[in-house]
Amino acid sequence: MRTLTFQRVTFTMGLPLLKRAIQDQVEKTRNFVSRSLVIGEVLSMADMATGVKCGIIYWLFGGAIRSLGGPAHVTQWLQPLQEQKYTGMFAMTERGHGSNVRAIQTEATFDFSAQEFVIDTPCKNAEKMYIGNAMYGNYAAVFAQLIINGRSQGPHCFIVPVRDENGSLYPGVTVVDMMHKEGLHGVDNGILRFDSVRIPRENLLDKFGSVAPDGQYHSPIKDKSARFNAMLAALTPSRLAVTFQAMGSMKLGLTIAIRYSHSRRQFGPKAREEVKIIEHQTQTLRLMPHLATALALTFASRYAGTLLDEDIFRGKELVDSRPLQALVAGLKAYSTWENVSCLQDCRECTGGMGYMMENQISGLKCDTDVFVTFEGDNVVMLQVVVRELLAQYTKQCEERPVSSLLRNWAESGSDRLRTSFLAFNMDTVGHLTFLLKAVHFRERILQRGLVARIYYKVMTEKEDFFSAWNSCLHHITCLSLAHIHRVTLEQFCLAVRNCPDQEDQDLLKQFCLLYGTKLVFQERAWYLEHKYLTPMTSMRIRRQLLHLCNSVKDDALRVISAFNISHASLHAPIAGFANPNAAWVLYPAPQHSLAGERARSPRPKLGAKL
Numbered sequence: 001m002r003t004l005t006f007q008r009v010t011f012t013m014g015l016p017l018l019k020r021a022i023q024d025q026v027e028k029t030r031n032f033v034s035r036s037l038v039i040g041e042v043l044s045m046a047d048m049a050t051g052v053k054c055g056i057i058y059w060l061f062g063g064a065i066r067s068l069g070g071p072a073h074v075t076q077w078l079q080p081l082q083e084q085k086y087t088g089m090f091a092m093t094e095r096g097h098g099s100n101v102r103a104i105q106t107e108a109t110f111d112f113s114a115q116e117f118v119i120d121t122p123c124k125n126a127e128k129m130y131i132g133n134a135m136y137g138n139y140a141a142v143f144a145q146l147i148i149n150g151r152s153q154g155p156h157c158f159i160v161p162v163r164d165e166n167g168s169l170y171p172g173v174t175v176v177d178m179m180h181k182e183g184l185h186g187v188d189n190g191i192l193r194f195d196s197v198r199i200p201r202e203n204l205l206d207k208f209g210s211v212a213p214d215g216q217y218h219s220p221i222k223d224k225s226a227r228f229n230a231m232l233a234a235l236t237p238s239r240l241a242v243t244f245q246a247m248g249s250m251k252l253g254l255t256i257a258i259r260y261s262h263s264r265r266q267f268g269p270k271a272r273e274e275v276k277i278i279e280h281q282t283q284t285l286r287l288m289p290h291l292a293t294a295l296a297l298t299f300a301s302r303y304a305g306t307l308l309d310e311d312i313f314r315g316k317e318l319v320d321s322r323p324l325q326a327l328v329a330g331l332k333a334y335s336t337w338e339n340v341s342c343l344q345d346c347r348e349c350t351g352g353m354g355y356m357m358e359n360q361i362s363g364l365k366c367d368t369d370v371f372v373t374f375e376g377d378n379v380v381m382l383q384v385v386v387r388e389l390l391a392q393y394t395k396q397c398e399e400r401p402v403s404s405l406l407r408n409w410a411e412s413g414s415d416r417l418r419t420s421f422l423a424f425n426m427d428t429v430g431h432l433t434f435l436l437k438a439v440h441f442r443e444r445i446l447q448r449g450l451v452a453r454i455y456y457k458v459m460t461e462k463e464d465f466f467s468a469w470n471s472c473l474h475h476i477t478c479l480s481l482a483h484i485h486r487v488t489l490e491q492f493c494l495a496v497r498n499c500p501d502q503e504d505q506d507l508l509k510q511f512c513l514l515y516g517t518k519l520v521f522q523e524r525a526w527y528l529e530h531k532y533l534t535p536m537t538s539m540r541i542r543r544q545l546l547h548l549c550n551s552v553k554d555d556a557l558r559v560i561s562a563f564n565i566s567h568a569s570l571h572a573p574i575a576g577f578a579n580p581n582a583a584w585v586l587y588p589a590p591q592h593s594l595a596g597e598r599a600r601s602p603r604p605k606l607g608a609k610l
């Protein structure tokens with residue numbers, strides 16, 4: 001059934017969208033990344049498997065050629081890919097090594113006499129696993145240890161032909177279908193094995209490491225570890241694409257759950273009509289904070305997309321944008337976890353109906369669960385963020401030791417002052433400034449604490465760095481999320497400030513307040529521990545959360561309408577469009593139908609921005 005959906009979408013609405021996304025990449029307009037990301041989000045709402053498969057072919061395989069290859073590779077491989085002459089796959093993960101890619105065992109041995117590389121899978125653990133498009137793709141971007149004269153130069157990426165245009169495998173290549181998964185049934189995932197597969201020397205994507213005809217190895221980056229990190233930077237755009245897909249999934253799930261909650265009725269005052277389930281406090285408490293988060297993520301990920309566009313347009317290498325790589329890694333982890341939690345709440349908030357496949361939420365849950373794992377496990381992604389935060393901190397201290405020291409003292413002094421007695425006015429809890437200061441405080445304290453702990457373990461207790469880092473992993477993941485929360489709230493506040501329409505601005509501000517309140521509420525134990533909140537202010541935050549959830553529940557219809565999800569993508573009957581004879585349509589549909597909203601308001605409203 002899911003495969004049928006995949007085909008329907010691919011050949012009806014999927015193809016025009018796909019062509020536009022590819023066209024954008026060809027044109028290289030100033031905002032081609034942002035546009036492709038948004039198109040990817042829309043495509044994923046139409047059918048998640050189609051979105052993911054396109055991600056594999058264009059963001060991962062195409063992205064490897066663009067980021068790791070030279071101009072000749074782009075002409076030879078990327079252009080025909082964009083013209084849809086063939087498809088590709090991205091083969092990095094192995095049975096033995098997933099997160100620790102540096103330790104992969106596939107080999108690419110240089111044969112000097114034939115001027116070829118020989119690709120081999122030396123053992124079972126070196127088999128490439130989970131590879132998307134493995135059952136249909138023609139070429140694979142294969143990560144393998146580059147071996148010259150018996151010495152490994154570390155992992156490099158090679159273009160390896162897998163099957164011809166008729167679908168026949170080339171000699172030495174074995175592909176095994178991995179068959180059934182939890183979801184994404186429209187995507188084929190397989191195991192790849194290589195047995196002395198010969199490829200020309202030119203098939204090495206050689207931006208960060210090349211082999212001359214005489215077998216000499218050259219790299220602009222001498223340090224092996226730094227070189228490998230540079231190669232991993234190629235994953236940045238595709239990780240951001242996953243963030244957009246996770247957002248698309250949240251928006252779809254929330255649209256279904258909120259529309260249903262505004263139409264279904266259960267319980268009510270004696271002898272009166274039953275109330276809509278959205279009137280139950282717990283219903284708003286479970287749905288509204290997710291809606292606020294979906295908005296916050298929209299602004300934060302578009303901000304990351306703009307930065308990526310600027311870098312690519314200016315010809316800056318991804319490897320030189322470490323803060324951006326870290327931001328994207330953090331957004332990928334945060335958005336995909338938020339999506340899992342959001343869909344679970346949407347499922348529960350729609351009762352038994354939400355469990356039915358036709359109502360889309362269960363399918364979305366199955367399809368997007370893996371987002372927390374692929375393109376980099378979330379816990380590993382959070383460590384990328386903190387490594388960059390600490391690198392920036394160290395750099396600052398090295399470059400400007402005196403001013404850094406003074407700043408640290410000043411910040412730590414003001415933080416102590418703030419938490420030593422009630423230095424803030426309880427009335428300000430409802431201001432965005434209070435919430436922003438709170439998330440800044442949390443990030444700062446966590447960062448200062450982590451630096452001190454690692455320094456103590458390594459310098460005083462002489463622990464090796466791996467053990468010191470490992471024993472701080474909980475602290476590290478908290479800091480990473482605190483950083484992403486702060487950036488996301490800041491971007492939301494900026495979006496509110498820059499909103500040109502007063503009515504829209506007022507609405508966005510309420511959701512922004514809700515988002516900030518949720519962030520402080522969910523960490524209230526920590527804030528109480530650190531005396532940033534008193535028990536009284538903590539209670540106030542809880543009351544504020546409940547009040548905001550209740551006050552935005554009707555406006556939520558305006559927001560989901562502004563998501564502009566097409567009727568073709570939103571086919572869950574409980575969302576109130578598809579089947580007028582369905583059993584639960586005992587109640588009037590919500591007033592804010594998408595069509596109704598458009599008919600009432602020809603002026604572009606929130607939809608233009610979301």
Ligand SMILES: Cc1cc2nc3c(=O)[nH]c(=O)nc-3n(C[C@H](O)[C@H](O)[C@H](O)COP(=O)(O)OP(=O)(O)OC[C@H]3O[C@@H](n4cnc5c(N)ncnc54)[C@H](O)[C@@H]3O)c2cc1C
Pocket residue numbers: 056090091092093097098099100129130131132181189370373374375376377378379380473
């Ligand atoms: C449906 C699907 C499609 C995929 N498609 C592709 C594809 O097209 N191409 C491709 O190359 N790969 C693909 N993958 C592989 C995917 O990228 C890996 O599964 C992922 O990188 C995690 O690796 P792993 O499964 O080996 O888990 P592991 O690395 O073994 O991780 C298992 C657990 O250990 C924890 N862990 C590991 N290292 C650390 C650490 N340093 N600190 C703290 N915790 C740690 C993780 O958090 C996780 O909870 C796909 C996977 C799936 C499931």
